[in-house]
Amino acid sequence: MMGVIAGFFSYETNKSVVVKSWSVGIINRVVQLVIITYFVCYVFLYEKAYQVSDTAIESSVITKVKGFGELNNRVMDVADYIYPPQGAGVFCILTRIIVTDNQFQGRCPEVRALSDFICPSSSMLEFKDFTIFIKNSIRFPLFDVTRGNFPSTLNITNCTFDKDLDPSCPIFRVQDILRETQQNASVLAKKGGEIGINIEWQCNLDLNIDRCVPKYSFRRLDAPFENNTISKGYNFRFAKYYKTEKGTEFRTLHKAYAVRFDVMVTGKARKFSLIPTVINVVAALTSIGMGTVVCDVILLNFLRGAEQYKAKKFEEV
């Protein structure tokens, strides 16, 4: 193999000495360029080897829903149609309720009493006009950086989230979320469903901390089961308990169709760090130096080797 490669470098005239130096220079420059390109484009720009990153985000979510509904001609407010009420990251807006009144335990619970009534789902459609206020506070433990999803100075009394016009407002209209996820509001209200609200934090902490803001996206979570005829929508049962004058307990069973919202928070922060930067700069310089020198050595050997090879061959002849 050596001989074959060396063959490329066998020259005989004086002119060839100039050609040799010239090709050594060209090859060196090409090798240097490849190494520099690799380190600059891939290691530093693409892999960001001068930074350390943290994805172990600590997150806390508080939600608050506002709006009024109507169920069987009774006005309902958040205390009635939000479950659970404490404003967690996962919560349900009840859209349709089938009530089975006055069940005395001991009777077979699956036989519905005559007093059943199904609230007309069409009149619940106003849930589109509800608003969801999301308060999300996160922390990147590695860098001890804490951020909220809206600035302290923001007036949140009358803003509405709009990804183009008002992307920092933390108040979302259900209607806008449904539009983004291409949901039919009336089908959703009738059958129930799940919607994911994703809050994504991508923070380069070397830049101004004010640029560390979240990006919101919405999607239908039960999309993978869309074509399954049996497990469609979302509903659950719960009971309210009462006592008669005589102290006998009875209950009202509710089968609630609901839209469940899951607020999911993901994030990654990156920040300059001395050690990986030094290591990678040294690696880059070493590679450039080594590349250049090894090139020189190899080429010189090939050239000299070729000459000696020829000299030997002539002697043998």
Added chain:
Amino acid sequence: MMGVIAGFFSYETNKSVVVKSWSVGIINRVVQLVIITYFVCYVFLYEKAYQVSDTAIESSVITKVKGFGELNNRVMDVADYIYPPQGAGVFCILTRIIVTDNQFQGRCPEVRALSDFICPSSSMLEFKDFTIFIKNSIRFPLFDVTRGNFPSTLNITNCTFDKDLDPSCPIFRVQDILRETQQNASVLAKKGGEIGINIEWQCNLDLNIDRCVPKYSFRRLDAPFENNTISKGYNFRFAKYYKTEKGTEFRTLHKAYAVRFDVMVTGKARKFSLIPTVINVVAALTSIGMGTVVCDVILLNFLRGAEQYKAKKFEEV
């Protein structure tokens, strides 16, 4: 050091020239083999350097329990014994309830009224026959791939999970889960406990997407505290509130022993990516080439160095 190594390569007869070329060839092939083995076995097969991976899984879990229980001769259904009722990823099946009836606030709440009754835990044992339906929808944000834990076409009306016979059915019998975690059902019903249901997604997105299915495993979560006599089992207190005719509020206090189920979802997806593949193939080829050439150069130098070394030595003599 140079001299010592060079010593290994000092030959004198014509025959030695053949030996030299032959050993250079052998060493080159061995070096190439080591480098190729390293890249093929470790970098590409073990580390899968041609793929990028995503562990930042977005997951949403919905559960639905089915089955009937009996408490103090009263039939109970899901609305009575599942807490919280909305079908979250963490839920409790109440297995035993100590009820303190008709507490009027103002009385010392820790003094139990005479009307206390403890539901006989043996008659609750039927919770083994309950089934848990789990609907899990996940997304790998890096690849924008969404999957459900069962195929849209699966008929889930009468299937039961069996890790050998029916591993894709999302309906789990509590009895099977208890068997897997080696729990004694009657002890668990009496003292309460915690069971983890782990859903693990390991997806190679270069293969058919239908092979991206979850693996279920079950374990007892409170195992680390098993030998602690004080903090055994799992129970919590809750109250139901009533009003007398005159509007005075009173409550029924429940101390509920329960089996708590935690559905935990973990996952990792991998997919071919051009940039790391190109980088690693180039690195492999460069290493093989460099290895070969550096071998040649080193060995040639040793050979030539040895000859010159001897020549010099002879001159000195």
Added chain:
Amino acid sequence: MMGVIAGFFSYETNKSVVVKSWSVGIINRVVQLVIITYFVCYVFLYEKAYQVSDTAIESSVITKVKGFGELNNRVMDVADYIYPPQGAGVFCILTRIIVTDNQFQGRCPEVRALSDFICPSSSMLEFKDFTIFIKNSIRFPLFDVTRGNFPSTLNITNCTFDKDLDPSCPIFRVQDILRETQQNASVLAKKGGEIGINIEWQCNLDLNIDRCVPKYSFRRLDAPFENNTISKGYNFRFAKYYKTEKGTEFRTLHKAYAVRFDVMVTGKARKFSLIPTVINVVAALTSIGMGTVVCDVILLNFLRGAEQYKAKKFEEV
């Protein structure tokens, strides 16, 4: 470039041969030292390349609050002031409640009945004396290691967490948590707020497993919104439902100010693994060997190249 470097190595007297060997040795030792330092300090000690790590922690949290409060001269216990009651990782201690009594649905829910009463927040301040018992069981799936946040043998009947004196006791006084997070208890009780309890597991599984214990830290989660006048504190609304003798449902609306506690668990385990260790030791040895040999070759070439260069130059002259 070759010529410039070679210039540094052009010597003429016999003495120079000794200098040459000496400088080759020095440079070799320096190169070896740099490479060894890099591998020992950075690759092995800093990056811990002999271990594999797992951050995909599986965690389950159970909490139990103890203490008595007083609301409007009525004694309250955990069943009344903890929401949700099942002892999840996220729970609220109600500190102030505004009650709107006897709302019959159909009336506008936002008009408060005259029977409103605001519980005096000062008398709730005793929530500082509450204790929170946290039971946290974790698992590192990669190593199949399960740990609890306190030893099975610990007597937890009368211990209290103290980060210096008793760091393994899992019972936390609210007062201590408030002090750590620099919260004013009376402001917090009046407005509500959020406090994060972080449990951090950093486990080197090559050491004794008993050293794999968690570290607790506390912080105020709504700190990023501290200066926002509108979205201050934490509160939510919930209703209790009653029925009149005639079966008409009515409710009591509660606006509850609460301190919400979020138990957040993060963790990382590391353990010796053969494959990365072998790969990195081989890489270290190869680098040291290569470094030494390449140094030798380069320097020998420079020396010889310089001599030949001069020889050629003399011939030309």
